[in-house]
Structures are given as C-alpha cells and as structure tokens.
Amino acid sequence: MRKILWLVFIGAFVAWQPAAAQTATPWIEKGAALEQQGIYAEAVKAYTKAIELDPGSADAYLKRGTARFSAKKTACTEALGDLTEAIRLAPKNAEAYYRRGIINYYLINNEQGRKDMEAAAALGHTGAREWLRKTENSGTEASDKAVLQKRPVVYFAHDRADIKTSYHILLEAIGTGMIAKPQASIVASGHADSTGTEEYNQDLSLRRATAVKEYLVKNWSVSPQRIAVKAYGESMPVGSNNTEEGRAANRRVEITGISGE
Secondary structure (H helix, E strand, O other), rough: OOHHHHHHHHHHHHHHHHHHHHHHHHHHHHHHHHHHOOOOOHHHHHHHHHHOOOOOHHHHHHHHHHHHHHHOOOHHHHHHHHHHHHHHHHHHHHHHHHHHHHHHHHHHHHHHHHOOOOOOOOOOOOOHHHHHHHHHHHOOOOOOOOOOOOOOOOOOOOOOOOOOHHHHHHHHHHHHHHHHHOOOOEEEEEEOOOOOOOHHHHHHHHHHHHHHHHHHHHHHHHHHHHHHEEEEEOOOOOOOOHHHHHHHHHHHEEEEEEEEO
C-alpha cells in the first residue's frame, strides 16, 4: 500500500513540474505587453513573477534585464546580472549577448562590450553584426552616435550639485570599470538649465561635473588625471527650458570615454 501511495505521489509531482513552469509564460507575455506600452517598471515586476515561477527561464531573465535598463539607467548593474544569468542558462542566446553588450558599452566597458557583440554576431544576431560594422567603419567603439545614442548621465535637482544616492550604482559600475582598465580615461561634462544668469549656470555646471569627478576619486581611488572636467552651462540643452521636464533633462553630467578604452 505504501509503495502504491509513493508511486502516486511521484507521479503527481512529475506531472506538476511542467505545469508550474508553464505558469511563467503568461507573466512573460504580460511583461512584453507592458514593455510595448513603455511601462517598464511594471514589466520588471511581471518578469520577476515569471522567474519566481520558473527560475530556469532564460527568456524571463533576458527580458527583465532589458526592461530594467530601459526603466532606469542606474539599474545597469542589476540588468547586467540578469543578462549574465540568461547567458548561463542559454549559452547560445544571441539576444542576451547583444543586450549585455549594449549595457557594457553604456558603462564604458568597451572591451567586454565588444566581446559580447562578437559573440552575438557569431550566433547570427544581425543587430550585433551591424554594430560591429559601423564601429569598424568609424574607427571607434562607443562614440558612434548612430549606434549608441545614450551615454551614462547623472541628473541633478534644481540649483544643486550634490549627487543623488540613486546614481551611486551607476558611478560604482564606472569606477569598477576604470579600476579594471587602468589606461582608460573619461570626460565628465556638466550642464545646466536656463534658470538664473548665464554666468551662474556656467559655474553650476562646473560644480556638477566636479562632483562626479570627486565622487569617483574619493570612493574608487581613480586618479584625478584620468577624469577631465568640462562645463557647458546652459549652452547645450537636450530639452526645452520652457517646461519642468525639459529643465530637469538639462540639469545633468554626461560621461564619455576618451582613451585607453
């Protein structure tokens, strides 16, 4: 009798396993639908639920990593973790290599970014092949704006030059990357909105860029000589200074790599 009950239990358990995994699919589909609507934070939640139901789903990790990066650029470390896990689970997933390559380039980890792109291209990813073709033609890795339109950016509150804690993860990734590549140098370019005088905004943008430099020097022991600082004041807006949203976009420091990458 006990043997029969045990066999019934085993049969029920085996039958349950695929069903549990299958319940992840609706959550992945829900996340994809939310992404299409640009609701990335909720998409991340849906993919997280899918992973809870099926921890072996490479697709769920891939999609969550992509959504995390789209939702919040400061979440790039978590996004890299998801994409790396997707690659571990599915070593021939070209899209995972491609997405991880984009984030590595974003973090100025150009050597690893190129390796990811080459892996994706070798697996047949057309986007990665196009990326490599354009960077080879331009003779540069990450500065080709037609390929990589976004760069690490730290945004600031109105009339402030202190770094928000939400950007510590982003700067941590950049600092770690610079330690790993001792020859790499970056430029921190400060900007401001048009509130206040032109002279004041020029100084404010300089203080913002200097704050980013000092953070990396203090917390990651990066040599000051490896971080150039530039200040553009209100001269290079990326948004309209007539709206709060536009002014918020203009209060920023952009970080770019310049050599030894």
